Amino acid sequence: MKELVKFSLKRRFCNSASILLNVLLCLAVCGVLFADRLIQLVNPSLLERQKIYVNVDERVEAALLNMESGLDIIIDKGSSKDLLDKDPKAYVLYYEDGYKLASQYEVPKEVMALVGSLIGDVHRELMLNEVLSIEEMEIMNQSFQVENVVEYESVQMNGDKQNLIFMVITSIYFTMLSFSTSVANEVIYEKSTRQLELILTSVSAKTHFLSKMVVGWLAILIQALLLGNYLIAAGCMRIFYDGGRGLIVLIRQWGLFMIEQETIVEFLGSIPFEADFMIKLFFILFFLMMGILLLQMVLVVISSFIANIEEAGNVQGPFYLILLGIYYFALSVNTPYQMSVGIGFVLSFFPFLNMLFMPCRLLIQNVSMIELSLSALISTIFMMLILSKGPIVYQRGVLDYTSKGFLGVMKKALKRGDSSEKK
Amino acid sequence: MLSIEHLTKYYGSKVGVKDLSFKIKKGKILGVLGSNGSGKTTTFRVLLGLIEKDEGKITYEGQLLDFSDKCLFGYLPEEKSMLRDLKVKDQIAYLASLKKIKQVMIEEQMDYWLKYFHIERYRNAKVRSLSKGNMQLVQLVCALVHQPKILIFDEPLNGLDLENVGLFKRLCEKLKKEGRIILISSHQYNNIEDLVDDVVYLYRGDTCFKGNLKNLKKKYPQRILILDEDIIDEKDSGVISVEKLGHLYHVKLENEHVASQYVRKLMREKISCFSLEMVSLQMMIREALHERTR
Numbered sequence: 001m002k003e004l005v006k007f008s009l010k011r012r013f014c015n016s017a018s019i020l021l022n023v024l025l026c027l028a029v030c031g032v033l034f035a036d037r038l039i040q041l042v043n044p045s046l047l048e049r050q051k052i053y054v055n056v057d058e059r060v061e062a063a064l065l066n067m068e069s070g071l072d073i074i075i076d077k078g079s080s081k082d083l084l085d086k087d088p089k090a091y092v093l094y095y096e097d098g099y100k101l102a103s104q105y106e107v108p109k110e111v112m113a114l115v116g117s118l119i120g121d122v123h124r125e126l127m128l129n130e131v132l133s134i135e136e137m138e139i140m141n142q143s144f145q146v147e148n149v150v151e152y153e154s155v156q157m158n159g160d161k162q163n164l165i166f167m168v169i170t171s172i173y174f175t176m177l178s179f180s181t182s183v184a185n186e187v188i189y190e191k192s193t194r195q196l197e198l199i200l201t202s203v204s205a206k207t208h209f210l211s212k213m214v215v216g217w218l219a220i221l222i223q224a225l226l227l228g229n230y231l232i233a234a235g236c237m238r239i240f241y242d243g244g245r246g247l248i249v250l251i252r253q254w255g256l257f258m259i260e261q262e263t264i265v266e267f268l269g270s271i272p273f274e275a276d277f278m279i280k281l282f283f284i285l286f287f288l289m290m291g292i293l294l295l296q297m298v299l300v301v302i303s304s305f306i307a308n309i310e311e312a313g314n315v316q317g318p319f320y321l322i323l324l325g326i327y328y329f330a331l332s333v334n335t336p337y338q339m340s341v342g343i344g345f346v347l348s349f350f351p352f353l354n355m356l357f358m359p360c361r362l363l364i365q366n367v368s369m370i371e372l373s374l375s376a377l378i379s380t381i382f383m384m385l386i387l388s389k390g391p392i393v394y395q396r397g398v399l400d401y402t403s404k405g406f407l408g409v410m411k412k413a414l415k416r417g418d419s420s421e422k423k
Numbered sequence: 424m425l426s427i428e429h430l431t432k433y434y435g436s437k438v439g440v441k442d443l444s445f446k447i448k449k450g451k452i453l454g455v456l457g458s459n460g461s462g463k464t465t466t467f468r469v470l471l472g473l474i475e476k477d478e479g480k481i482t483y484e485g486q487l488l489d490f491s492d493k494c495l496f497g498y499l500p501e502e503k504s505m506l507r508d509l510k511v512k513d514q515i516a517y518l519a520s521l522k523k524i525k526q527v528m529i530e531e532q533m534d535y536w537l538k539y540f541h542i543e544r545y546r547n548a549k550v551r552s553l554s555k556g557n558m559q560l561v562q563l564v565c566a567l568v569h570q571p572k573i574l575i576f577d578e579p580l581n582g583l584d585l586e587n588v589g590l591f592k593r594l595c596e597k598l599k600k601e602g603r604i605i606l607i608s609s610h611q612y613n614n615i616e617d618l619v620d621d622v623v624y625l626y627r628g629d630t631c632f633k634g635n636l637k638n639l640k641k642k643y644p645q646r647i648l649i650l651d652e653d654i655i656d657e658k659d660s661g662v663i664s665v666e667k668l669g670h671l672y673h674v675k676l677e678n679e680h681v682a683s684q685y686v687r688k689l690m691r692e693k694i695s696c697f698s699l700e701m702v703s704l705q706m707m708i709r710e711a712l713h714e715r716t717r
Binding site: 189190193194195197198199200201202203399 | 468471472473474493496498500502503504505506507518521522565
């Protein structure tokens with residue numbers, strides 16, 4: 001018993017993959033506990049207090065400055081447009097038939113409520129402590145509800161449609177991940193059963209590598225087609241049954257989406273399949289597919305170094321963690337500001353990461369064709385690079401009979417690849 | 424003719440195989456022999472294009488081997504290389520289809536070889552349900568189904584019972600007659616001794632000895648007298664050594680002349696249960712290794 005447990009634990013934890021997983025976990029925990037220091041190092045602006053330029057009555061300004069609000073209040077008499085151009089992340093508070101809070105992107109509800117309550121407090125203080133004229137008293141008595149004026153021209157889609165598409169993206173993302181891993185597992189299975197050695201006497205490692213990519217892609221497409229067919233079939237049955245009225249009532253009851261139409265046919269008829277919407281959809285799918293293909297390539301290459309199923313789990317574990325991390329990170333920075341000029345904007349040009357960040361951007365703003373093309377080009381170049389180097393590393397991995405580790409073999413493979421290219 | 428000249432392969436700083444050369448004609452069998460880790464499988468993998476050689480030249484019929492003809496080699500690997508969840512017929516068909524063989528041809532050849540090895544009843548069985556020996560036979564079918572000109576059998580006798588060993592030997596004779604080139608690696612020297620025409624013996628990557636087995640044996644004039652009684656002493660004239668292996672005594676004699684004297688002596692003493700043999704492959708190997716380590 002003791003020996004069995006000892007052997008199993010040793011096998012599970014004393015291998016390079018398990019060590020890598022633990023190193024990653026350790027880094028992640030440290031990252032969370034030292035998040036503030038890391039942000040300070042990487043992007044200190046994230047820790048800055050929200051700036052609000054104030055251009056209102058001088059007494060209100062003075063009172064606001066004296067209040068502890070957690071906001072960075074700056075008195076500035078410039079126009080809101082100039083101020084926002086200078087500092088797109090800031091808000092501008094001004095008075096024009098009521099209080100207005102100008103911003104480039106929609107201000108979160110909590111901030112709106114905070115500013116509203118601050119102004120309310122200021123008004124109360126002024127009414128109690130200052131001698132005010134009748135007009136001034138009238139103004140002070142008026143509702144101090146703050147209105148958000150969004151300077152930024154964007155967000156064409158309504159919230160429901162965004163939610164729906166984001167749900168679809170999430171499902172596709174995780175479905176594709178599982179398909180990619182299954183392709184990688186196939187390689188491991190063929191390798192562990194030594195079938196690969198026989199296969200490679202008939203086809204080149206490059207052909208085998210590419211075939212796995214094609215299999216992964218086709219599997220996703222076939223599954224999507226099947227799902228599409230199921231949807232159509234079930235949809236037809238539902239339309240025939242009651243036109244989908246019951247379902248729409250249920251959706252409304254549960255508050256999932258606001259559907260004004262009564263039947264599925266009416267709902268489908270109301271979807272505006274405009275060119276703009278279709279282009280967005282095309283690019284969303286393009287970036288998702290591109291990212292998954294890249295992920296699949298990397299996973300298959302790494303899998304070529306794995307000799308058995310136990311090791312596979314250990315290697316794929318960290319991958320899942322990383323991908324989950326990316327997904328939640330994308331969710332957390334999915335704000336108009338971050339996606340327009342912040343970290344989301346930058347990451348939408350990174351190969352692989354753009355599979356989530358670019359669709360997020362497309363859902364909340366208009367992305368220029370130049371940006372889309374640039375991101376797609378970077379991804380394509382990166383993919384070509386993996387396509388040219390991947391098979392060399394893969395061949396080394398699947399037919400490696402040395403006792404070298406992953407990095408050693410990879411280094412040698414890339415070196416060999418370079419020299420053979422020179423030849 | 425398949426020719427290998429000065430083949431060298433290193434795994435990092437370790438020698439896989441060093442300066443190996445041999446030639447093998449059509450219709451001949453070459454035994455690629457050696458202890459574990461001597462470079463036999465490395466040689467096969469280089470031949471199959473699975474790994475790149477560091478130095479050397481491989482030619483087939485005078486042309487440099489470029490591995491473009493995927494049907495040239497039939498390979499039986501040392502380890503079981505099967506997808507166990509497949510049916511026997513699907514496993515064979517899958518590997519053959521990778522060689523771009525037409526489906527009709529695959530079916531025809533599969534039927535033929537399954538019958539030849541008497542395993543046609545397992546055609547629809549899952550690979551995992553087969554015994555070790557039958558799995559080996561299915562692997563043999565996989566190696567033969569595309570009618571290769573060169574066959575590489577790495578430890579073909581693993582898991583085969585006596586009957587199937589005989590079947591394998593008959594197969595080799597058949598393939599020889601058809602003009603195929605066969606390379607065999609095995610540790611069962613007594614079983615392959617009567618099969619191979621030529622041998623190359625590797626030791627830690629180096630070639631220990633090589634050549635035609637008959638000619639090599641001529642270099643060893645000694646004869647082995649095997650009997651079940653301890654009646655010959657090591658000190659007797661013309662006796663090199665006496666070794667007890669199981670319940671039999673193996674008496675190594677200096678030459679044929681001495682051997683005939685002892686045979687006459689045994690006949691005189693009315694001992695008829697004995698056999699006289701030439702030096703076996705196993706003994707040649709032992710001698711060669713002894714020489715090398717001395």
